Amino acid sequence: xxxxxxxxxxxxxxxxxxxxxxxxxxxxxxxxxxxxxxxxxxxxxxxxxxxxxxxxxxxxxxxxxxxxxxxxxxxxxxxxxxxxxxxxxxxxxxxxxxxxxxxxxxxxxxxxxxxxxxxxxxxxxxxxxxxxxxxxxxxxxxxxxxxxxxxxxxxxxxxxxxxxxxxxxxxxxxxxxxxxxxxxxxxxxxxxxxxxxxxxxxxxxxxxxxxxxxxxxxxxxxxxxxxxxxxxxxxxxxxxxxxxxxxxxxxxxxxxxxxxxxxxxxxxxxxxxxxx
Amino acid sequence: xxxxxxxxxxxxxxxxxxxxxxxxxxxxxxxxxxxxxxxxxxxxxxxxxxxxxxxxxxxxxxxxxxxxxxxxxxxxxxxxxxxxxxxxxxxxxxxxxxxxxxxxxxxxxxxxxxxxxxxxxxxxxxxxxxxxxxxxxxxxxxxxxxxxxxxxxxxxxxxxxxxxxxxxxxxxxxxxxxxxxxxxxxxxxxxxxxxxxxxxxxxxxxxxxxxxxxxxxxxxxxxxxxxxxxxxxxxxxxxxxxxxxxxxxxxxxxxxxxxxxxxxxxxxxxxxxxxxxxxxxxxxxxxxxxxxxxxxxxxxxxxxxxxxxxxxxxxx
Numbered sequence: 001x002x003x004x005x006x007x008x009x010x011x012x013x014x015x016x017x018x019x020x021x022x023x024x025x026x027x028x029x030x031x032x033x034x035x036x037x038x039x040x041x042x043x044x045x046x047x048x049x050x051x052x053x054x055x056x057x058x059x060x061x062x063x064x065x066x067x068x069x070x071x072x073x074x075x076x077x078x079x080x081x082x083x084x085x086x087x088x089x090x091x092x093x094x095x096x097x098x099x100x101x102x103x104x105x106x107x108x109x110x111x112x113x114x115x116x117x118x119x120x121x122x123x124x125x126x127x128x129x130x131x132x133x134x135x136x137x138x139x140x141x142x143x144x145x146x147x148x149x150x151x152x153x154x155x156x157x158x159x160x161x162x163x164x165x166x167x168x169x170x171x172x173x174x175x176x177x178x179x180x181x182x183x184x185x186x187x188x189x190x191x192x193x194x195x196x197x198x199x200x201x202x203x204x205x206x207x208x209x210x211x212x213x214x215x216x217x218x219x220x221x222x223x224x225x226x227x228x229x230x231x232x233x234x235x236x237x238x239x240x241x242x243x244x245x246x247x248x249x250x251x252x253x254x255x256x257x258x259x260x261x262x263x264x265x266x267x268x269x270x271x272x273x274x275x276x
Numbered sequence: 277x278x279x280x281x282x283x284x285x286x287x288x289x290x291x292x293x294x295x296x297x298x299x300x301x302x303x304x305x306x307x308x309x310x311x312x313x314x315x316x317x318x319x320x321x322x323x324x325x326x327x328x329x330x331x332x333x334x335x336x337x338x339x340x341x342x343x344x345x346x347x348x349x350x351x352x353x354x355x356x357x358x359x360x361x362x363x364x365x366x367x368x369x370x371x372x373x374x375x376x377x378x379x380x381x382x383x384x385x386x387x388x389x390x391x392x393x394x395x396x397x398x399x400x401x402x403x404x405x406x407x408x409x410x411x412x413x414x415x416x417x418x419x420x421x422x423x424x425x426x427x428x429x430x431x432x433x434x435x436x437x438x439x440x441x442x443x444x445x446x447x448x449x450x451x452x453x454x455x456x457x458x459x460x461x462x463x464x465x466x467x468x469x470x471x472x473x474x475x476x477x478x479x480x481x482x483x484x485x486x487x488x489x490x491x492x493x494x495x496x497x498x499x500x501x502x503x504x505x506x507x508x509x510x511x512x513x514x515x516x517x518x519x520x521x522x523x524x525x526x527x528x529x530x531x532x533x534x535x536x537x538x539x540x541x542x543x544x545x546x547x548x549x550x551x552x553x554x555x556x557x558x559x560x561x562x563x564x565x566x567x568x569x570x571x572x573x574x575x576x577x578x579x580x581x582x583x584x585x586x587x588x589x590x591x592x
Contacts, residue, residue: 064444085446092440101312101437102488102497111438114430115445122430147492 017041018063018171018202022072025055025062031070032058035226040219042077042170042200045193047213049206050223051246056206057093059223060173063204064090076171086115089169091160093176099149105159106144109134112166127166134162139188154185161192172196174205178212190216210242283517292403292470294411296509296527299467299479302418304505305425306463307484308498309456313436316481317367318355318457321374323464323476325351327381330398330468335384341413341465348461351377356454401472401524403513410469417466421459425498432456433494471524479505482531489535489542508534 017040024034033055040046048056061067063074065082074081081088089112112134113127123131135141138158140151148156157177164172172193178186193203193216204221207213213220214233222228222236222245229241283289310319326348333343351373358373359366385395397405425432435442435452443449460480467476487501512527519526540547 064440065446066440066443085444088444090441090444092438096440098312098437102492102494103433103437104493107493108437111434111441114434117430119431120427 016077017044018204019075019078020063020072021075023062023069023074024071025058025067025069027068032067033062033223033225034071036072036223037227038221038230040202040204042202043197044219045197045203045205045217046219046221047205047207047217048221048223049208049210049213049245050228054224054245056223057175059221060090060175060204060206063171063173064088086167087169088171088173089164089167090173091157091164091175091177094153094156094180096175097148097156099156101149102147104145104147105140105151105155105162106131106135108148108159109162109166112163115167130166131162134165137165138162138192152182153180154182154188157181157185157189161189170200171202171204174203176207177205178207178209210237279518280514283514288404289513289517291406291408291411292513292523293510295406295414295470296403296513296523297506298411298414298418299470300483300505300507300509300527301502302414302421302463302505303467303476303479304483304487304501304503305422305498306456306460307480307482307505308487308494308501309425309432309436310460310480311484311488312494313456315456315460316477318370319460319464319480320477321355321370322348322352322457322461323468323473324374325377326461326465326468327378327398327473328384331381331384334394335388340469344465344468345462347377348465349458352457352461353454356450356457360450397472398468399472399474400522401468401470401475403470403523406470410466414466414470417462421463422502424455424459428452428455429495437494471527475524475528478528478531479509482528482535483508486531486535486538489538489545492544504531504534 018038019040020036020038023036023038024031026032026034036059038046048059050056058067062069063081065074065085076084076087109131110123110127113123113130117123117127132141132144135144138161140155140158140162143151143155148159151159177189181189193205197203197218205217214237218232219230220233220236221230222241224245228245229236284293310316326344329343329345329347330340331343332338332347333340336343354373355366355369358364358369431442431447432452432455434445435447435449439449442452464476464480467479471479483505484497484501486504487497491497491500508531509527512530513523515521515530516523516526538546541549543549
């Protein structure tokens with residue numbers, strides 16, 4: 001027994017971060033995704049790539065507890081994700097947001113504080129201060145009172161990032177964060193994600209842009225109904241793995257030492273993982 | 277003869293004013309959710325769905341409000357339950373139950389020979405006929421509805437704006453939906469006697485839609501909707517009294533006028549403000565950090581309201 005106990009203690013450091021073990025997710029008999037084993041330590045930035053309908057969004061939804069996990073487990077720092085919901089923050093896909101909703105940037109960010117409040121408690125001075133700090137960090141404090149639909153695409157994205165910041169989560173999920181975002185915002189988001197990574201966050205994002213993913217992530221997870229490959233771009237961003245993941249949907253152009261990759265269905269309206 | 281104080285000599289006027297004040301505020305408040313969650317069709321469905329309950333209670337001599345409440349709640353739960361699995365879409369489920377319930381009410385009432393008068397009363401309402409008991413029931417309902425909306429403001433707001441986050445954080449999103457439908461149903465039931473099955477929808481939607489044009493935050497929009505509902509309800513009743521017109525219909529017409537005024541003249545969302553903003557000389561004064569995206573423009577013009585990609589009551 002003593003030995004087992006020692007093992008558990010020694011194993012603990014490896015459990016820091018987000019872990020998926022033998023994950024299969026989907027509805028009823030239709031499994032969208034299966035056989036996913038991922039070890040995403042704290043202080044890492046992972047991009048999930050794969051063709052449309054490959055289950056990228058489903059992977060995020062399973063981590064969030066929205067798509068039923070049929071077998072396997074999702075843990076955050078060794079604790080089942082179901083029990084530490086607040087630890088997982090997410091930035092929604094643009095298409096999933098009702099931009100006409102009567103709500104200001106400040107109100108959206110404040111929602112990140114709701115889980116720390118009880119049912120009956122209203123946000124206090126401390127919460128308002130945190131919200132202001134997050135707005136400032138994203139460089140949008142002067143837009144706090146704007147209705148969200150009156151902001152540009154990049155500003156809107158920063159609002160949701162600020163919301164994730166005030167949630168004090170250790171895991172941050174982003175669904176296609178760079179879609180419809182201008183150059184300046186993209187750079188600001190990349191810079192922020194790097195900062196958060198340095199602070200020990202576990203960051204996972206889906207993207208259609210393979211080259212961007214390879215350049216800006218320290219791990220790539222190739223997904224097509226299952227986990228095809230997982231590892232640093234230098235090891236996984238290779239023609240065999242790209243072909244295994246994307247099949248004929250991919251066009252690879254080699255020019256000198258640069259590799260250009262174009263995934264099919266680049267402008268697809270979203271990956272809901274429901275392809276037959 | 278004073279236009280304002282003269283009618284107050286009549287007890288039935290005092291009762292009608294109290295009732296319209298309460299109903300206007302309650303409908304205007306919950307109407308904020310009807311507007312942002314696109315529940316107008318559901319509200320219309322509920323107002324028709326309570327009809328068989330009213331008829332059964334009327335035939336049995338039981339409490340009409342109770343009968344309406346029971347069938348209204350049954351229909352609301354049936355809609356939510358059938359649409360829950362996603363196999364039957366929500367609007368389809370509503371279409372089925374809404375028409376079935378209304379038809380049942382008509383079949384039941386057609387067994388009577390002298391039903392015309394009462395039927396008319398329930399279709400267009402009778403504000404003059406409210407009793408003190410009716411007012412107390414309305415006041416209790418109004419306090420309950422506005423109380424719940426206040427206490428659960430955070431939760432209902434998050435479940436309305438971002439269902440994904442609400443579900444991910446473990447909020448009982450489906451139960452919050454049901455709660456909203458239950459509150460909507462009891463509001464409709466107590467309002468039907470005053471304004472009728474057909475016009476109650478306008479009490480729910482018009483003041484809240486007006487408030488949306490004037491407020492860019494949900495809390496103020498809800499409060500303003502309640503205020504508009506109450507004030508325009510009272511003024512509308514006065515107008516109907518002096519011109520001897522049907523009270524419910526007069527109130528609804530006045531609310532529509534107020535809405536149209538806001539639609540044209542609202543400082544932020546009005547037609548005029550919109551034109552001026554897009555006029556080069558005036559547009560230059562607006563401080564913009566960087567230009568809004570095309571998407572944001574759509575939202576400003578309200579086009580997204582109609583074509584919102586997600587169904588707010590369906591499961592995220």
